[in-house]
Amino acid sequence: MAGGNERSIKALKEVWRRAENSFCADCGKPDPDWASSTLGVFICLSCSGIHRNIPSISKVKSLKMDHWDDAQVQFLANHGNAVTKATYEAHIPIYYYQPNYSDCQVLREQWIRAKYERKEFTELGKQLPYHDGVKEGILWKRGRDNGQFLPRKFLLSEREGCLKYFTKQDAKEPKINIKIDVINATFQPVKIGNPNGLQITYLKDNKTRNIFVYHESGK
Ligand SMILES: [Zn+2]
Known part of the structure; x- marks a missing residue:
């Protein structure tokens, strides 16, 4: 954690340690060590690469190597995987396949873009053309x-x-x-x-x- 002050590092670790944040928000892989400072989710290295492809939506940083300032840590604390999931995964159609970490990049990218970029699951009926x-x-x-x-x-x-x-x-x-x-x-x-x-x-x-x-x- 180069350059970080001790207080924000400690606060970051506390949020990171929460049970909800111990699995990647997008594929469920255990022990994520990346996070999105704009979406407030904890994600694995592989999904962080996909987030990096949509910089208008998500800014990713390493929880181990990058510096997180107080405001960013507070943002993670206020959001985290559970809160963000409640927003972005509120209305997933039952037939929609949610990829996990053993699925290929193509499937996971489709899922991540549908979720955060197109916000397909935030409201009921957004998927109307497919319903x-x-x-x-x-x-x-x-x-x-x-x-x-x-x-x-x-x-x-x-x-x-x-x-x-x-x-x-x-x-x-x-x-x-x-x-x-x-x-x-x-x-x-x-x-x-x-x-x-x-x-x-x-x-x-x-x-x-x-x-x-x-x-x-x-x-
Ligand atoms: Zn992942």
Whole structure:
């Protein structure tokens, strides 16, 4: 704690030691040693890297190496993981998958941005476009040519009765848009090499097409 005075170091340790702050606010990893001085959350090193990508929302500092002044320590004391969670995670849809520390960076970044940057869960109904029987999530899809798995946004719409997926995170038009009633999905852990592997088969132009996907959690 270079340069810090003893009183603020002591106060910082007291806040840090609270049970609510002993797990990363974003992925649940034990013993976080970073914190956001603007959001007031205690986070792990890995999630602090994601926070650093959204500097307009979050300023991260090491709890061990950086100096925290009295006002910043007071801010952490007034916020902390429990209070901040009550605000930013107030209304998470039941189908929303909350990543943990074993999940990949892509999933965690999506979660962190949804939570703090887009504030999707602060108010009831903010997720309205998705509420209408629509499930959205990231699945790892095998590329047709090189066989490599890449994360892709998938959308399942009950109202429209179709499954769509997008090659780009912010794409407006889906790469495919298939009617659910022509889809056949089977679990194929061996074929795909993942316990949560799924083969989606559908008909297009009278030809059978296959998509191979998996999700890390199996949800
Ligand atoms: Zn974390």
